Amino acid sequence: MSFSRPQDVDDRRACWVCFASEEDDSEASWVQPCRCRGSAKWVHQNCLQRWIDEKQRGNSTTKVSCPQCNTEYIIIFPKLGPLFYILELADRIINRMCPFVAGGIFLGSVYWTAVTYGAVTIMQVLGHKEGLNMMERADPLFLLIGLPTISVFLILGKMVRWEDYILRLWRKHSSKLPLLNYFFPDGVTRPSRIPADTIPLSDPISATRVLCGALILPTVATIFGKLLFGSVQSNFQRTLLGGVAFITMKGVLKIYYKQQQFLRQANRVIHDYKEETQPQQQLQP
Ligand SMILES: [Zn+2]
Numbered sequence: 001m002s003f004s005r006p007q008d009v010d011d012r013r014a015c016w017v018c019f020a021s022e023e024d025d026s027e028a029s030w031v032q033p034c035r036c037r038g039s040a041k042w043v044h045q046n047c048l049q050r051w052i053d054e055k056q057r058g059n060s061t062t063k064v065s066c067p068q069c070n071t072e073y074i075i076i077f078p079k080l081g082p083l084f085y086i087l088e089l090a091d092r093i094i095n096r097m098c099p100f101v102a103g104g105i106f107l108g109s110v111y112w113t114a115v116t117y118g119a120v121t122i123m124q125v126l127g128h129k130e131g132l133n134m135m136e137r138a139d140p141l142f143l144l145i146g147l148p149t150i151s152v153f154l155i156l157g158k159m160v161r162w163e164d165y166i167l168r169l170w171r172k173h174s175s176k177l178p179l180l181n182y183f184f185p186d187g188v189t190r191p192s193r194i195p196a197d198t199i200p201l202s203d204p205i206s207a208t209r210v211l212c213g214a215l216i217l218p219t220v221a222t223i224f225g226k227l228l229f230g231s232v233q234s235n236f237q238r239t240l241l242g243g244v245a246f247i248t249m250k251g252v253l254k255i256y257y258k259q260q261q262f263l264r265q266a267n268r269v270i271h272d273y274k275e276e277t278q279p280q281q282q283l284q285p
């Protein structure tokens with residue numbers, strides 16, 4: 001074959017992938033796919049195909065360029081029947097749509113969960129019969145918008161950190177609040193240092209805590225209402241009173257706990273290290 005015979009020095013073919021020359025394999029088909037000249041000009045068709053496969057990593061639409069001169073390789077596909085192109089288009093459209101459809105399904109199920117939760121909460125707070133009656137009388141559109149907002153408001157309410165606010169006020173004006181100091185005598189002592197603040201609600205665990213705490217509040221309020229205000233006739237009033245009692249009690253405990261944590265951090269002391277006494281001290285309870 002005169003076509004593949006080397007004409008000059010520049011045209012002496014050697015594959016830049018496998019380094020084989022024309023003499024090594026006279027059957028192989030060659031290609032000069034880019035602007036490179038000299039030793040990088042020629043490459044085996046098969047070697048370059050393998051190299052492109054490696055670069056594409058299974059994605060046949062990824063564009064591949066020469067690593068030396070950055071020329072994009074011109075890849076020509078054989079012509080196929082119309083059915084193939086229709087299927088390819090359908091495949092691409094389905095791939096594009098699926099994330100949106102899945103997102104929509106997810107949002108829809110969250111919405112319907114919120115609607116169900118709202119309805120259950122109304123029956124819990126007003127009583128089963130009264131709740132059902134009220135929802136039957138209400139405008140359907142109002143229910144579709146109003147029921148899911150119940151959980152939204154509960155979560156937003158849970159995110160208001162009123163205990164922290166009171167605690168900060170208390171630390172600032174502790175001398176002017178004799179009542180709180182009476183209940184928490186430790187609060188009066190001035191801490192020797194201000195400990196580093198721990199930042200809550202920044203990690204996903206406390207986010208789930210906010211969610212759980214908010215959604216369980218109506219149930220807890222109902223239980224507290226029945227336990228503490230059993231004599232109140234109206235379901236709504238009883239649950240409301242139970243909720244207020246629970247939130248107040250929990251708030252007081254939380255303030256106490258946080259203040260104790262604060263004082264423990266503030267008054268910690270780092271001890272001297274003594275080689276002989278250290279193990280004995282650890283043994284003693
Ligand atoms: Zn080769």
Ligand SMILES: [Zn+2]
Nearest residue numbers: 034036066069
């Ligand atoms: Zn090149």
